[in-house]
Amino acid sequence: MTVLHSFEHLRLAQAFSDYLNSKKINNIIQQSEFHHQIIIKDQAQLIQAESELVQFLANPTKSEYLSASWESGSIEKNSTSFAYADSNLLSNFKQHGGLITHSVFIICLLIYGGSELGFFNPINSIFSFFRTQPFDYLQSWRFITPAFLHFSLLHIVFNSLWWWQLGGIVEKKQGKQRLLILFLFSAIASNLAQYFLVGPYFGGLSGVVYGLVGYCWLYGLMNKGSQVHLPNSMFAFLLGWLVLGFIDILPVNVANYAHLVGLLAGLVLAAACSKLKL
Template sequence: MEGKNSILASPTMVIIILCTLSFFLEMIPYVGYFYVSAFQFDPNYLVTRPWTLVTYMFLHTSLLHLLFNMLVLYFFGTALETRAGNRQLLAIFFTSGILSAIGYTFLSGPIFNISPGPMIGASGAIYGVFAALTMLEPDVHVYVYFIPMKLKHALVLFALFDFLMAGSSDMIAHTAHLSGLFVGLYMGLRIKKIQENTARSRYIGRW
């Protein structure tokens, strides 16, 4: 019988498990190639393969890519669950991930003069979680490459890096990161206002 503290009670942990299982499928000879081809996001097939707006988030290019993303998701995702709830975490993760792919499709060329190719990875969705948590807990201290700083400063640092590198040829979807970040900021702000209004109503109701 599973209690409230079960791993499966945390959507963050469920996403991590699914991404890990998906990575094992990617590693299977022959099968992995067709698996990635079927579920990666390609802007050229946005209309004909809409499911890839979701499935690409569960694919990763390498073990290091997977480990880094899942480590960041674990810390930020579980913190956001505590601060905003499981449903909000899922809404932010998937909305940010989907709009990251759409932003990558339509912003890469006009703004940064790059042609977007196929994309995989949960980074855009995780940026959304990161940004939403920053709106709710901006002064929480984190370590970025062993350097302590406030969460809001870390977000600015990562956003600046992605903006400056957006036009590079480093094979990283920086426009997807930035799109997810702005979605997360918006959703985090909405949650913060709702929570503040709820708290204010409860306070007034006591009088």
């Protein structure tokens, strides 16, 4: 069996698979964390499949591709499966991560919800970074807790979904301790960097998210076949987002140094774990 192509969207993968089936080209769809791969079962049909792929990618909305799905009944089947997935959304959420993933996710939501209900000042005063030096080490939680603060809906949606996706992978594949260490290390490092290089007025989980990005990408690169990985295309996209923040053309305020140092923290931890075979 041979991998013909990887699609990011299931609907496109299903449409092409159905079309190949209509042409009597035996194939299956194999799902990974981020892609849907078209696998050709018969090597003798590979050249024909490659030719069909070129035409499909040039115009995937042609009526003949949609007709193939209708004729195979896949549209109805997929509608049912998506409805089933929606009805089991909570179950899917729980299964993807573990205690650490879910706890951080829920804490961020609760704090954001409290802020939106008018409790911003007391919440901010409790969880924000130190305002002055020397630091009061009796309040050492402040090295970490700015990661739980978010200041807009877009801010928390972006951060929490990436945390759930990547944090869930790390926790499920490598355990709670690894994710907790990654969270604490990248949170403290990114918060300290943002404080010393910019100032004390910041918040958000994005430093930790970039820690996860760096960790998953490099760990997968150094450990071929590992289930903890991040595709190069996705890493490049998030790296580009980081660069745009430094250029200062984004429509929102961004804690650039928290992002950068969080990324570096994740890379360091991935390299250390790989070298130590952890």
